[in-house]
Amino acid sequence: MLPFGRVAIIGMGLIGSSLARAVRAAMPTVRLTVSDGDALVRERVRALDLADDVTDHAGAAVVDAELVILAVPVGAMAPVAAEIAADLAPGAIVSDVGSVKARVLADLVAALPGVAVIPGHPVAGTEKSGPDAGFASLFADRWCILTPPADADPAQVTQLAAFWSALGARVETMDAAHHDRVLAVTSHLPHLIAYSIVGTASDLEAVTRSEVIKYSAGGFRDFTRIAASDPIMWRDVFLHNREAVLELLGRFTEDLVALQRAIRWGEGETLEALFTRTRAIRRSIIEMGQDDARPDFGRSHEG
């Protein structure tokens, strides 16, 4: 028995289009309607045959959907919710895939009074964007976090969890504010740092940009992958999870300054102690199946 028979996805970027492919693969009988405001994106979605119907207005996509998933940048959630409010079918569940949850929950509840809003966040992605970059297995063995409001119907939360499980994801439920603190650590700060270091490296005088590119295999290239992520999506994440990001950034800077001091004063034991401790975390991530166990992420080493 399928959790939902009719699903609508608004936004056909990397995540929305991966979701469409995953639904097609795991639940081929689901009636899938998708929407995107960009004509070029819709054209690609039709060419790739990712859905039964492709609409230009979000409202048209949701009219008979039992589940509506908003897959747009978090800053676009409120306007898109307003766009679909009048067209939602009675009893429809509205969810999303945004990286920030407290603000999105508040925005959706405000825009959709009386509607069952259950925000979600599949912790998965790549540095690529757009409908061609998506793939069906993106959510396999990744976590999807649901952040239902306190008054959510437990049966509906279970139904949404079953939907994500059917796509191969592992589902966890938590409070939206806690989600935002957790993701500030595991996702938002890493992205901010990566964007920042790539910016710093490209603005130096003593080292040219072509040298930075040429010798990037020393570690820098790992950061450039993250720093190639979608600019609008990430701008919105930082603007909408401001408090948690700023608080964590304070901690990070404090720790970095302590390392800086250890280097200046030649305190080798301090450095070695930290560098030894951090190895254990990597091992745990691999044991938990959250990264590729092969060296160097399994990068191709054939010349």
Place this chain on the structure above:
Amino acid sequence: MLPFGRVAIIGMGLIGSSLARAVRAAMPTVRLTVSDGDALVRERVRALDLADDVTDHAGAAVVDAELVILAVPVGAMAPVAAEIAADLAPGAIVSDVGSVKARVLADLVAALPGVAVIPGHPVAGTEKSGPDAGFASLFADRWCILTPPADADPAQVTQLAAFWSALGARVETMDAAHHDRVLAVTSHLPHLIAYSIVGTASDLEAVTRSEVIKYSAGGFRDFTRIAASDPIMWRDVFLHNREAVLELLGRFTEDLVALQRAIRWGEGETLEALFTRTRAIRRSIIEMGQDDARPDFGRSHEG
């Protein structure tokens, strides 16, 4: 015609053992003698059949070598050089693979008066350590930077360059001090930041360590790979390239604080402008063949 007929490698970790494998694969007739101070490492090297001879003392390995490559942490270069000084054959070239060059050049020249010292640095590696982690194709299409002193014999520099080219590397020559500034950007700062953020993330109160591990696919896991690199090697890098690392760290912190301010004041355009600019660098790195073009480094996405 082989650049060298008899080669010695001191230190059989990831880089030394990869070098041994690469020499075996590309120049099977070379007489290869290797040495490591650790009995367990020597046992593995023998079991893996990585060399013609395996010695416990570095001096014994170099007696008739035309090329000696030191593949030990940069802090161990001076003592190892002192250990081999009396045993070097006349005319032997001594090189290394360390990530820091000015200090290593000075240490080797001081320990080996009258010897042809031509430091080198293959910009390649993985987060793994030890002889079992090495592989023959590690240097394929990666850069190897040679930093000969001003009075080096150009013919010997060419000979060493030919050796690395035969292993599949692309060779570049530059001044040791410039190397250290370039690598501070492309390798040392990225490692320091990665170690630091992994340390920060494991010391929080509001977010547990198991949550950090569980949701690491949001970006954090990329940093943990780098932060799993060899602690002794990296301790030595920071202690021996102190000035360049501290200077760059100052620039990085300045840029990060500017981003922090943009987030605090909701300056979306500043964020978007940086995030758009950093995408171009990633493209160049892939065009230059310095990273895997597949999304997410080619990580396996099968659940």
